[in-house]
Amino acid sequence: MGDFTLDLNDDQQSVRAWIHGFAADVMRPAAAEWDEREETPWPIIQEAAKIGLYSLDFYAQQFFDPTGLGIPMTMEELFWGDAGIALSIVGTGLAAVGVLANGTEEQIGTWVPQMYGDADDVKLAAFCSSEPDAGSDVAAMRTRAVHDEATGEWVLNGTKTWATNGGIANVHVVVAVVDAGLGSRGHASFIVPPGTPGLSQGQKFKKHGIRASHTAEVVLEDVRIPGDCLLGGKDKLDERLARARERATAEARAGADGGRVKNAAMATFEASRPAVGAMAVGTARAAYEYALEYAVGREQFGRPIIDNQGIAFQLADMRTRIDAARLLVWRASWMATTGKPFTSAEGSMSKLFASETAKKVTAQAIQILGGNGYTREYPVERMHRDSAIYTIFEGTSEIQRLVIARTLSGLPIR
Numbered sequence: 001m002g003d004f005t006l007d008l009n010d011d012q013q014s015v016r017a018w019i020h021g022f023a024a025d026v027m028r029p030a031a032a033e034w035d036e037r038e039e040t041p042w043p044i045i046q047e048a049a050k051i052g053l054y055s056l057d058f059y060a061q062q063f064f065d066p067t068g069l070g071i072p073m074t075m076e077e078l079f080w081g082d083a084g085i086a087l088s089i090v091g092t093g094l095a096a097v098g099v100l101a102n103g104t105e106e107q108i109g110t111w112v113p114q115m116y117g118d119a120d121d122v123k124l125a126a127f128c129s130s131e132p133d134a135g136s137d138v139a140a141m142r143t144r145a146v147h148d149e150a151t152g153e154w155v156l157n158g159t160k161t162w163a164t165n166g167g168i169a170n171v172h173v174v175v176a177v178v179d180a181g182l183g184s185r186g187h188a189s190f191i192v193p194p195g196t197p198g199l200s201q202g203q204k205f206k207k208h209g210i211r212a213s214h215t216a217e218v219v220l221e222d223v224r225i226p227g228d229c230l231l232g233g234k235d236k237l238d239e240r241l242a243r244a245r246e247r248a249t250a251e252a253r254a255g256a257d258g259g260r261v262k263n264a265a266m267a268t269f270e271a272s273r274p275a276v277g278a279m280a281v282g283t284a285r286a287a288y289e290y291a292l293e294y295a296v297g298r299e300q301f302g303r304p305i306i307d308n309q310g311i312a313f314q315l316a317d318m319r320t321r322i323d324a325a326r327l328l329v330w331r332a333s334w335m336a337t338t339g340k341p342f343t344s345a346e347g348s349m350s351k352l353f354a355s356e357t358a359k360k361v362t363a364q365a366i367q368i369l370g371g372n373g374y375t376r377e378y379p380v381e382r383m384h385r386d387s388a389i390y391t392i393f394e395g396t397s398e399i400q401r402l403v404i405a406r407t408l409s410g411l412p413i414r
């Protein structure tokens, strides 16, 4: 009794205020410039590194926050500042999580610090899974990793696409096929160390939004990496593949459907999706706050435009949706941290609702600002472009709905 609370504790409140200060004073004023430049904002990442906001220590602390709210709180504030710059700051974390989740202690100790560098020599990392023909359908991946028995090395060949920080990262984490007969269970993750020959940047994409974040293809041509760059190690991989083969045989005998196989793989995303939901909440909140202030200050027909119900009710709906999105995100983050099973795909629910909220709310903000909202002189235009990414990466809205429906029904809905 009396234990339930949605209040952030004192530590969380002070961390949030500290991030907010950086977002308001450093990121916001630089946002329009880096959006136009369409480049990684190195000076801003360096500023973040100087104060410890771009560091392994900081993200590890938030990741291990026992309430589960450290990461969503951080994401919301950074993306409130600016989505493109924020993605450049947190993109490394996406690759680091790949190592933390699958790597041995030694691999974590060796590679994760090299992903961040230090305040005087900032580095980035990239997570490379998507391919031109394997986006939502991860099992269609074609990049191969072949073990060279003679040298113990792995040889990687293939083309990755859409990699945040791809080609400009110090460390690349690459997901590749080691057993093509096992679908997504036959994949493994590898570290490609800095300067490895054969890894090159392909096309750099010119994007609709989050333009301060670098997105590119990564081409792998006979990339040879030491045996200990296989995350988790060879023994663990061999055991996992043997179990997967047994399971595949048992499922084939029982006539199990591929849809169920995919269900199992998709469940692993439930814990990471709320973080993307929190990014969307940050962008939505930024646009809503701007629109509210504008609606109070802008006068037409001799009165503030918020005096019209048509505008006031839109703002009421915007705020209601944002708060609902945050609650879904916090619930899913709390569930992930406290080990609650995602029996209704609550992680996917939070990402679905928050990402669609960001698209809707930023469009409403443009409408409330009228002609000004449609120009690059005002930030809501950028926020609207930025928000379109949230319903696409880390699983599209359609894939979230698919996962939720399959989880609720237990059926292989296509």
Ligand SMILES: Cc1cc2nc3c(=O)[nH]c(=O)nc-3n(C[C@H](O)[C@H](O)[C@H](O)COP(=O)(O)OP(=O)(O)OC[C@H]3O[C@@H](n4cnc5c(N)ncnc54)[C@H](O)[C@@H]3O)c2cc1C
Binding pocket: 127, 128, 129, 130, 132, 134, 135, 136, 137, 161, 162, 163, 164, 165, 207, 210, 215, 389, 392, 393, 394, 395, 396, 397, 398, 399, 402, 414
């Ligand atoms: C800016 C940006 C950054 C990214 N960063 C990274 C990164 O760092 N690392 C990385 O590995 N990837 C990254 N991605 C890739 C991202 O995760 C994929 O774009 C996403 O998974 C969708 O894949 P796709 O683009 O191939 O679309 P597709 O899978 O081709 O989907 C196209 C459309 O079909 C729909 N669709 C597909 N299958 C179904 C289905 N079964 N039922 C209903 N609808 C369906 C989709 O919802 C979508 O609307 C990034 C993408 C972008 C744009």
